[in-house]
Amino acid sequence: MTMTRRELIKALGGLGALALTDAPALAKSRSKKAHVVIVGGGIGGATAAKYLRLAAPGARITLIDPTRRFVTCLRSNDVAVGHMTLDDITFTYDALRTKYRANIIHDRVIGFDPDKKTVQMDAGGKLGYDKLIVSPGIDFIYGDVEGYSREAATTSMPHAWKAGPQTLLLKKQLEAMPQGGTFLMVSPPNPFRCPPGPYERASLVAEWFQKHNPKAKVVILDHKDAFTKDGPFKKAWERLYGYNSDNSMIEWIPAAQGGKPLRVDAANRTVIAGAGSFQADVVNYIAPQRAGTIAFRMGLTNREGWCPVNRRTFESEIVKDVFVIGDAAIADAMPKSGYSANSQAKVAVQAIADQLAGKTPGEPSMINVCYSLAGQDYGVSIADIFKVVDNRIVKLPASGVSPITDSPAQPLLEAVYQRNWHRTFANDCFA
Amino acid sequence: MPAPLLPRSLQIIIPLLAMLLLPMAAGAKEPPIATGKMLGDTCASCHGTQGKSFDEYMPSLAGIDRQQLILAMQDYRADRRASVVMNRVAKGYNDREIEAIADYFSKIK
Numbered sequence: 142m143t144m145t146r147r148e149l150i151k152a153l154g155g156l157g158a159l160a161l162t163d164a165p166a167l168a169k170s171r172s173k174k175a176h177v178v179i180v181g182g183g184i185g186g187a188t189a190a191k192y193l194r195l196a197a198p199g200a201r202i203t204l205i206d207p208t209r210r211f212v213t214c215l216r217s218n219d220v221a222v223g224h225m226t227l228d229d230i231t232f233t234y235d236a237l238r239t240k241y242r243a244n245i246i247h248d249r250v251i252g253f254d255p256d257k258k259t260v261q262m263d264a265g266g267k268l269g270y271d272k273l274i275v276s277p278g279i280d281f282i283y284g285d286v287e288g289y290s291r292e293a294a295t296t297s298m299p300h301a302w303k304a305g306p307q308t309l310l311l312k313k314q315l316e317a318m319p320q321g322g323t324f325l326m327v328s329p330p331n332p333f334r335c336p337p338g339p340y341e342r343a344s345l346v347a348e349w350f351q352k353h354n355p356k357a358k359v360v361i362l363d364h365k366d367a368f369t370k371d372g373p374f375k376k377a378w379e380r381l382y383g384y385n386s387d388n389s390m391i392e393w394i395p396a397a398q399g400g401k402p403l404r405v406d407a408a409n410r411t412v413i414a415g416a417g418s419f420q421a422d423v424v425n426y427i428a429p430q431r432a433g434t435i436a437f438r439m440g441l442t443n444r445e446g447w448c449p450v451n452r453r454t455f456e457s458e459i460v461k462d463v464f465v466i467g468d469a470a471i472a473d474a475m476p477k478s479g480y481s482a483n484s485q486a487k488v489a490v491q492a493i494a495d496q497l498a499g500k501t502p503g504e505p506s507m508i509n510v511c512y513s514l515a516g517q518d519y520g521v522s523i524a525d526i527f528k529v530v531d532n533r534i535v536k537l538p539a540s541g542v543s544p545i546t547d548s549p550a551q552p553l554l555e556a557v558y559q560r561n562w563h564r565t566f567a568n569d570c571f572a
Numbered sequence: 573m574p575a576p577l578l579p580r581s582l583q584i585i586i587p588l589l590a591m592l593l594l595p596m597a598a599g600a601k602e603p604p605i606a607t608g609k610m611l612g613d614t615c616a617s618c619h620g621t622q623g624k625s626f627d628e629y630m631p632s633l634a635g636i637d638r639q640q641l642i643l644a645m646q647d648y649r650a651d652r653r654a655s656v657v658m659n660r661v662a663k664g665y666n667d668r669e670i671e672a673i674a675d676y677f678s679k680i681k
């Protein structure tokens with residue numbers, strides 16, 4: 142239908158005839174040259190660039206990210222314990238550039254002008270946009286407890302919650318631990334990136350200890366009293382690491398038992414919490430989180446530090462023609478995961494393509510699957526489908542967490558799928 | 573989602589029956605559903621972009637027979653077919669959505 146319209150316009154000789162056609166056709170002819178700029182080429186941004194090309198073959202697409210090669214946080218816990226290398230989880234922008242004809246600019250966005258519709262880059266000047274997608278991920282809140290700082294995070298208390306040098310720092314410290322030492326983790330308050338991530342990491346570290354440091358222990362100080370998939374995780378810990386026995390390799394201290402950190406002595410690798418003072422050989426302090434800094438600079442955040450969006454389109458509720466996806470966006474029942482970021486990118490792309498074509502954005506559909514390993518051969522997962530009801534993202538009741546069964550096949554198969562899934566997933570974003 | 577009461581051999585006509593029954597069951601106006609492409613994109617993160625798998629472990633959905641996909645999804649949803657994750661995924665989609673997904677993937681070359 143659009144073809145015939147376009148042909149008609151052409152046959153009638155351009156502009157004069159445009160006036161005779163309806164608004165959608167007019168918008169469509171414009172969408173050919175519409176410029177969509179994407180800030181952040183992580184999971185959300187990369188998926189958006191690729192899917193936008195599939196949805197709007199004629200659009201101009203520019204993606205801006207200072208990093209030349211993207212390291213996924215996904216499976217970075219495997220890197221920390223030496224089961225994978227950083228190379229295994231590093232991806233380039235080559236396919237986005239060549240196959241999907243996105244203009245990739247390696248620069249940092251430092252601000253924008255929503256009236257003139259331009260973004261300001263650090264080195265590269267201004268760039269105009271028709272639609273802007275922002276997927277900057279998270280940044281950390283350093284001032285939450287006395288003694289913890291950005292400095293501490295890069296030396297004695299790595300977070301390893303953005304993959305790359307931080308992951309390798311944690312790995313190095315783990316390997317340098319004395320026999321029988323303690324690995325202390327602080328698990329952040331909600332909401333944060335990758336809700337099962339801390340517990341997957343604790344599991345893989347315990348498993349690594351079984352081989353390399355059998356008397357060592359993992360202690361988790363938690364801001365929370367419950368965590369995602371805690372049923373299957375604790376079951377796995379019982380099966381694999383003696384959880385709840387006298388020789389448990391993992392100790393989990395929830396907020397109700399004084400797990401919340403109150404003060405930090407970074408130089409002595411000590412965290413003071415309600416439950417006591419914990420001195421450890423390695424401290425993995427996963428700090429509280431907020432939307433990536435650029436979202437604040439752009440004025441896209443609310444008082445809690447996250448970005449309110451129209452849940453059907455991911456268009457900012459604060460600034461028109463700006464779409465926020467991924468960890469930075471408020472998405473209700475959807476956890477902050479790469480999977481969610483990928484799914485939200487597809488919804489934002491549909492909305493943008495529809496808007497550019499002069500149509501009301503179509504119905505969204507979203508999914509999240511969080512795959513985690515409780516051991517190298519032991520996977521647990523959560524799979525949920527989401528709909529939007531009254532501008533809130535709700536989970537459909539039927540889906541859910543992997544069943545706890547006595548069958549050894551279920552967790553083993555889940556582990557096998559997960560390893561393969563990472564590659565398929567990264568390809569859906571980057572290739 | 574109740575399991576169909578019909579024997580397996582009759583399952584081919586279930587979608588047709590469902591189409592006849594749905595308007596009555598759901599009342600006058602049916603809630604809108606997402607397009608087959610939007611719904612199919614939620615499968616892509618496991619089965620590959622446009623259902624073209626990159627991976628020997630993950631079955632491709634591109635070009636799948638329409639009816640085969642519908643039956644597979646119904647079986648997963650009703651826990652009639654062994655699976656690690658698809659039984660949980662399938663429970664998130666209703667009959668009309670599964671048909672839209674089947675239309676989408678079966679037409680991809």
Ligand SMILES: Cc1cc2nc3c(=O)[nH]c(=O)nc-3n(C[C@H](O)[C@H](O)[C@H](O)COP(=O)(O)OP(=O)(O)OC[C@H]3O[C@@H](n4cnc5c(N)ncnc54)[C@H](O)[C@@H]3O)c2cc1C
Binds near residue numbers: 184335468482511
């Ligand atoms: C240990 C760990 C394990 C995880 N495992 C999984 C998993 O198994 N499955 C899963 O689904 N999720 C997992 N996650 C979560 C997942 O990594 C994030 O949810 C996901 O990366 C969010 O995508 P995003 O696009 O919002 O942000 P990101 O992927 O972080 O991308 C943000 C990008 O924005 C860029 N950026 C920031 N500021 C600017 C600026 N001013 N200008 C230009 N560019 C900018 C950054 O350089 C970055 O490349 C894990 C996370 C961790 C920490």
